[in-house]
Amino acid sequence: MRIYPLWKRLKRDLPGSMLIAVLLLIFWFLISASLDWQHIFTGILLSISLTLFWDQLTIDEHGKTIVNWRQLKISFRYLIFLFVEIVKANFVVAAIVLSPKMPISPGLIVLKVTLKKDLSRVLYANSITITPGTITVDLEGDRLLVHGMTKDHAFGVRSWYMYDIMKDLEESA
Amino acid sequence: MVIFKEILAVILLFGGLFFLSVGVIGLIRLPDIYNRLHALGKCDTLGTGLVISAMILLVPGMTNVIKLFLMLFLTFAINPVMTHLITKTAYVRGTSLTEGSFVVSTYYEEEEGEFLKGEGE
Incomplete structure (x- = not known):
């Protein structure tokens, strides 16, 4: 030993x-x-x-920890926008569920994420899950399988503004 | 001062109650497992969050408030993960979508300007 x-x-x-x-x-x-x-x-x-x-617990993925104020600022902004999106998502779901006709047109859609780090990809997938009308079903490589509640929501994920913030966050490191 | 705090707490509690009941109504009304998880995964996050916020206003003592903040954070972190896991399990087991669902199994790649075969059904 x-x-x-x-x-x-x-x-x-x-x-x-x-x-x-x-x-x-x-x-x-x-x-x-x-x-x-x-x-x-x-x-x-x-x-x-x-x-x-606990040797594996590091803040960075491997090696040294560097304090990066710009990255902290961008992640703070990301969290605020995420909270706004969560509240919006709840009202969207409530409107769909409580309306008598239930206007849903569900479906699956594949989209591409070009984020490099595993951590940012996982965070982005989880952000998709708690925001309006979309759930991440699977994440494999650079492809995300997303289930949308209506067609607009499903196709709206392709050009979502949170993706730009996440990209920005990754490049600032 | 105390009465304002209690009124705010009651408003938050009823907001949480509203969203939790919307989640349950969605569970009953929506057609298949994927759509049901939309209702549960989202409404439970905010509903539980609002109920815990009301409890933060009502409980005495700093330690309890910190523990409740921890619960709030963990709820927001765990809920999407569990929703995703249930959805993924359903997808891997081949649970069929409801009638009239669309499936787009390609994605458009802008640089090369062509449709690539993606993962789908």
């Missing part, structure tokens, strides 16, 4: 692992909500050892 070198992570990415340890510590204090010395001691011990043992 080989002993796993715990310090390897620190050598590779010291600022990133410190950031993760501090985030874990903040989360610990938010949940425990008390400041005795026992809580502080346990929190520091646990967050440092978690950071060391």
Whole structure:
């Protein structure tokens, strides 16, 4: 049995692992909500050892963590637009379900995403799922299979403005 | 001040109730599993979110508020994933679409200007 070198992570990415340890510590204090010395001691011990043992947990995909303010700003904008779209989606579905005739024309459509990172593709697929009238059925390579509730919604995904923001977000890295 | 907070909480609660009932009505009325998941996946996200927001206004104590915020975040993260998983399982098992559905199995690639064979039925 080989002993796993715990310090390897620190050598590779010291600022990133410190950031993760501090985030874990903040989360610990938010949940425990008390400041005795026992809580502080346990929190520091646990967050440092978690950071060391959980070698796979990095903020970037591999390697170093770089703070990128522009990327943070764009992702904040993405979240705001996503929330607006979620609220809109609910009213669209409510209008369709509650109308007596139920004006649906459902169907499947294939579209292409040219996003490079796995993470941004998954986020984009999930954004499609919680926004008006569309659900992502399958994601394979650069092709997305989308089910739309009406024809307009299904074809509207092909030129959706959130895609441009996601593209922008990926290029800013 | 307390009365305004409670009125706001009641408004949020009834909003959440409205969207959750729309989800259930959609589950009953819509024709096939894909359309039903449209109603459930979306309305449950906002309905649960509104109910949890009302609870954030009503519960005492900072710790509970933080835990409820965590639940809110997790709901918004998990709901689309579960919707997608159920839809994908239904698609892989070959559940048929309802009558009158369209299937577009190609996508248009702008650079080359031709229709490529895509994945579809």
